[in-house]
Amino acid sequence: MRDVFIVGAGIDAYRPASDRAYADIGLPAIRMALTDAGVAWGGVESTFVSTALLGVAVGRPMLRHLGINAAPIVHVENASASGSSAIGLARDKIAAGLADVVLVVGVDKPAMLPTGQELVGDGAWPGPAAPPIILFALMAERLSREYGWTREDLARVAAKNHANASLNPAAQSKRPVSQADILAAPPIAGMLTKFECCPVGEGGAAVVLASSDAIARLGLDRDRAVRIAASVSVTEVHNGGDELAEIEITRQATDEVLDRAGLHIDDIDLVELHDAFSIEELAYLDAMGISAPGRVAKDARAGHFDIGGRCAVSASGGLIGMGHPVGPTGIGQVVEMVRQMRGEAGSRQHTRTRAGLVHMVGLGAVCVMHVLTRT
């Protein structure tokens, strides 16, 4: 397998739904990524379009405005992990030697589409529909009991991510929200308030991936390239027990991706994490083993996961702060990681990041993770 590098990154700021057409959201992100890479559209040998909510065959009506290119276009839908899976597929294609330069673009606008579980018609349990906030409010209830985590601990996660987002021009949440503001807000379900739930808006994000050969052949800037050291995807299996699937697949994916990258969790300087709800950040950090068992909330209180801490978590603002437009989300995480690793993250720049972990969970459930490195 060949080494694969991210050579360009672009983003169109996440924001609440507007009347902009999706192509006007995706194209600026693509052009920014191509310019950042120094790659012309004609040099792109394959494109993966990540979208979950727009509809059928949305790639070509957008991409044709970049000029003629007969290379393959494939659409990727994997719920919240769509963008992460698209990057994984692009990486595989280059690693296998089937392409040298691949574009990955995510674009979406909010829409309510039925899920497979709703369509499958296997006779649902005759209870109420349980939207994600209810499932994660139940997770918060259980884990706060089992681990001793408090409402204050969850509010601190959200306050950190809103603060990080306030420093990120691409983020949907523009103003900092204090822990006190969050604790004073009325809960929506269980202990979760609106500040602890990710906003779903519109957005676009793009990255250009290239082989080492292409970097040399096209004269790209190797010093700004970030390596995808490993990329994995793990799918939930039913186990008949009461394990929380999203946590279990995060634990498995972390072990697998670090093993493939030849790294240990202590080597990781920055994590971009799937925090659709505040409880998820503590749950997944614990599963990743980023703290000694039972210590993750204490470490959070001590600032270990703040920008400048021992391992920053979601310097971008995460899904809670940066937003979760779905198709672009996993790509936007990588855009952030690339900027942090290059030292181009402006006022939210973390201490030097040599190894980063990117994590998304999608309905299914699936967990997609990458390790990015810079030497």
Place this chain on the structure above:
Amino acid sequence: MAQAEAGQSPALLTMSRCRRDGTLALPPDRRGCRTCGAVGEDIEILEIAATGIVLDVITVHRPLAGQAAPYLLGEVRLDAGPVVKGICVGEVARGSRVEGRFVSERSQVCFHPVSGGRDA
């Protein structure tokens, strides 16, 4: 799936048991066992009573998913094995023994407290 008539106590639910590996499923795995893939006559359809123990319960403060708020939403381990989520009515807490009763106007099973709980 709830075979019971409105108000019958407790509601009867349809689930499946795989004759090859014993996997229980609710809703039933009519299309094939989620563990071993067995299908057809290997999938036994069972009726079970909607009785169980509350594992966790939260208050939902907003009218989510068409339910008038506030309401209690509980995670219940049924005596037959599966864990389900349902609306709870009355004095229900973690460890409460509950039974689900079918509410025809909502086409739903809602859980009510019964005696003998607090052993979750």
